[in-house]
Amino acid sequence: NAGVTQTPKFQVLKTGQSMTLQCAQDMNHNSMYWYRQDPGMGLRLIYYSASEGTTDKGEVPNGYNVSRLNKREFSLRLESAAPSQTSVYFCATGRGHTEAFFGQGTRLTVV
Amino acid sequence: QQQVKQSPQSLIVQKGGISIINCAYENTAFDYFPWYQQFPGKGPALLIAIRPDVSEKKEGRFTISFNKSAKQFSLHIMDSQPGDSATYFCAASSGGGGADGLTFGKGTHLIIQP
Numbered sequence: 138n139a140g141v142t143q144t145p146k147f148q149v150l151k152t153g154q155s156m157t158l159q160c161a162q163d164m165n166h167n168s169m170y171w172y173r174q175d176p177g178m179g180l181r182l183i184y185y186s187a188s189e190g191t192t193d194k195g196e197v198p199n200g201y202n203v204s205r206l207n208k209r210e211f212s213l214r215l216e217s218a219a220p221s222q223t224s225v226y227f228c229a230t231g232r233g234h235t236e237a238f239f240g241q242g243t244r245l246t247v248v
Numbered sequence: 249q250q251q252v253k254q255s256p257q258s259l260i261v262q263k264g265g266i267s268i269i270n271c272a273y274e275n276t277a278f279d280y281f282p283w284y285q286q287f288p289g290k291g292p293a294l295l296i297a298i299r300p301d302v303s304e305k306k307e308g309r310f311t312i313s314f315n316k317s318a319k320q321f322s323l324h325i326m327d328s329q330p331g332d333s334a335t336y337f338c339a340a341s342s343g344g345g346g347a348d349g350l351t352f353g354k355g356t357h358l359i360i361q362p
Contacts, residue, residue: 141291170349177257179337179354180292195349227291229349235280235341237350239291 139163141240143228149246150218158213158243160228166238168231169211170195171203173224174242180227186211218247251275254338254353262361267325269356271338274319278340282350283312283323286335295336296323328360 144159162169167188172180182195186205200222202214215222223246231237253272261267273281282297298305298312298321305312311324325332335357339350 168349172349172352177354179254179352180350181352182349185349229291231349236282236294236297239293241289241291 141228141230141238143226143240143243145243146241147244149248150215151248152219154218155214155216156218156245157215158226158228158245160211160213160240161209162211162228162230162238163209164230164238165208166230166232167208169205170229170231170237171201171211171213172227172229173197174227175224183213183226218245220247223247251351252338252340252353254356256356257354258357258359260359260361261328263328263330265328265360267328267332267358267360268322269336269338269358270320270322271340271353272318272320273340275340275342275351276319277342278351280341281312281314281321282339283310284337284339284352286337286355292337325358330360330362333358333360 141162170185171183174180181197184203186192189208192203204212226243228240229237251274255270283295284292285295286292296307296310298314300316309326314321335355337355338353341350
């Protein structure tokens, strides 16, 4: 039982390159989330999906797109990476609006 | 607009002492208040949570105190141990039939000195 699995764990991109962060859960939760964590800023919500087929913007959605592929998978895409997107990205799942279960994170550096 | 304000940013406590972290919120629709613990290189993990119908919740050495009228809640770690050294985040969310995630404070870096 892996919980929430994120790939890759580490990534270095050049400015302007694109990439997709993958997230898969085996907890059978309807809700899935993408957060970014920056020093001194806490965790900020990028996008969320309340159920398969639906996605909504969070606090900091600019520069990102998401896809809820099925109940298990929720991906985050950077179309044209910028240095300001250097961060640690966390995927999480949850039951409704309460408890969230986090993955181990993807550490992304944009140079 | 920061909806959940957390203090202090960093805290050093001697082993065996009490660690206290405070949070204040603005949105009166919030009805779920969890605390998360994060170790370096790991994702945050739920530590303890409270709903506004109670003023205190205790789990082992960890206690949440909640003051609805003041819109404040705090985490107390009794008999603090070096293994408690981590970053702690308070958070809040509201129901309303949605699933729009948690709003987090900026975190407190706690160091327990042996």
